[in-house]
Amino acid sequence: MAEKRPDRSFPLVGTALVTGASSGLGRHYAEFLARAGLDVILVARRTEDLHELADVISQQYGRSATVLPTDLTDRPARQAMVEEVDSRGLRVDVLINNAGFGTQGEFATMDPDRIIREIELNCVALTDLTRHFLPGMLERRHGAVINVASTAGFQPWPTMSVYGASKSYVRSFSQALWWETRNTGVRVLSVCPGPTDTDWMANTGSPGMLPRRRTPEQVVQSTFRALNRDALEVIDGPMNRLTSFAASVVPTRVVLPIARLWAKE
Template sequence: MNRDTALVTGASAGIGRELARQFARHGHDLVLVARREDVLQQVAEDLESRYGVDVTTIEKDLDDESAPRELYDAVHERELDIGILVNNVGIGTYGPFADSDLDRERTQLRLNVTTLVTLTRLFLDDFQERGEGKVLNVGSVAGFQPGPFMAGYYASKAYVNSFTEALAEEFRGTTLSATVLCPGPVDTEFQARAGMEDSAVGSVYTEPVEKVAKAGYEGVMSGDAVVVPGLPMKLTTALVRILPKPVVRRVARRVNSDR
């Protein structure tokens, strides 16, 4: 049984919580990170009682320039040996960019991109020293195309997708690996938090969060570079690659518009 400890950010709900469950089911000890300590503790107690693994919680709001380094230092202070880094934390903004809240757009960039890059770089030092390590970044099928009315979110996931694929190639032939999990609409609270309940996104198809997390776990453990859960999203991704860009943009605009 592989018991490499996995660190999961944004682990109190949604995909992060389900990814934590997948790792626990397969015998991995966990370090769970989120800003809601009470919820995080409930998740930890549930996983420990169900699966008999050790779960450490670290309360941390990663929307701060110094937060990734503080998290990394906290892991070392507790002498936790991380073998798998799961960068899941992130948010989405919705609406015309010209009307957007600039502070929230900056927060989106910090959480979706800057925090992910910083944590990856920091923990890669540890992985190289220990001789092995895995990175699982949560991207999105949104990252394969532009997204009118979610311009910043789609662009941030484009960075995550591209960044992770590049790392996967850099690591080819080594004991390190990088995997990007690229779900489409998922049955979580993400849309409500992004303020997009009235959009067409997810009105026709959503992937169960359990299946998305299972695909992510299997992908990172197999060393796959890209994981797109669900046949509908695999087909969507293939179409995006071959359709003319103007068509892709207009379809995305239609999907992201209010119903």
């Protein structure tokens, strides 16, 4: 008789904190988790959009949704947000570090302030929130940290240089934590979407970039399937898996001009 595979599915219970919940992937993650029965903490800057989502979550799924409008690039504001979570006695079982943005252009002409904010959001805030919430998860021997990286993290990306580098950081950081947390009851997952139909392109400054896109629903599905098998990383979609694999094995000098073309409208 064939041996039965152990059930490694991750029990989705408790409360999830989702950053970047006001639109795109973050909104879809929050709705998915509420539908699965979790309470949610919604974090982003656009207060009205967060409240509108909180209403949907409480009315349609009967879950509690706490809105904490925060500019995550602002360190004191970020600290105040985590203190608010703790002081309200909210226990974060699933942390989705999803907020992020990119900047298109030649590096030497990029707005210096925007570059710093990009690194602060994509890398520093993600690291800071993980450092804050991971110890509690480890103590309780249950939890998940889901860090949204990108297929952009598989190769340097000319004219999206800071973004590509920031997503390489997310991949490397998350994979190291996956190993550190193995056998603890806590899972850490790096999620690599390719082009996905959200406001991301418009916010990057290039609304027409990468027109062949997958849906946010597909990315969310890939994420939780991967979490259930305790994957180290998930790349959403077969074409994205193929291009990411190719980018990892083809010499960087060959990949660079191809990657440059991806950022063209």
